[in-house]
Amino acid sequence: MNRANDTDKHVGSRIRERRIMLGLSQQQMADLIGVTYQQAHKYERGINRISAGRLFEIAQVLGVPVGFFYEGLDNRRASDLNARQRMCLELARNFTSITNERHQEALSQLARALAAED
Numbered sequence: 001m002n003r004a005n006d007t008d009k010h011v012g013s014r015i016r017e018r019r020i021m022l023g024l025s026q027q028q029m030a031d032l033i034g035v036t037y038q039q040a041h042k043y044e045r046g047i048n049r050i051s052a053g054r055l056f057e058i059a060q061v062l063g064v065p066v067g068f069f070y071e072g073l074d075n076r077r078a079s080d081l082n083a084r085q086r087m088c089l090e091l092a093r094n095f096t097s098i099t100n101e102r103h104q105e106a107l108s109q110l111a112r113a114l115a116a117e118d
């Protein structure tokens with residue numbers, strides 16, 4: 001049986017994080033890199049390993065260097081996203097779904113104001 005190792009899971013997690021930050025769905029990501037939705041899902045979960053060529057292609061689509069996917073590998077395991085990190089990813093995904101630029105700016109201003117309160 002072929003089990004994904006921690007590195008595969010970490011790389012998949014970083015792909016997912018970046019995809020969400022850009023507001024892309026798994027289907028959109030799959031279309032951009034020329035794979036099925038199921039394959040993109042397996043990449044993100046670390047179930048299937050990603051070839052060097054495919055990882056390079058994913059990095060180009062997501063606008064990051066290949067090394068981005070390995071950042072933090074020594075510091076934590078991919079499955080150890082804490083609640084705050086999950087909330088931040090969800091916030092980024094929801095923010096990119098807002099189509100009204102005035103609403104995006106208002107939300108940004110609110111976040112800045114709340115962050116300034118101590």
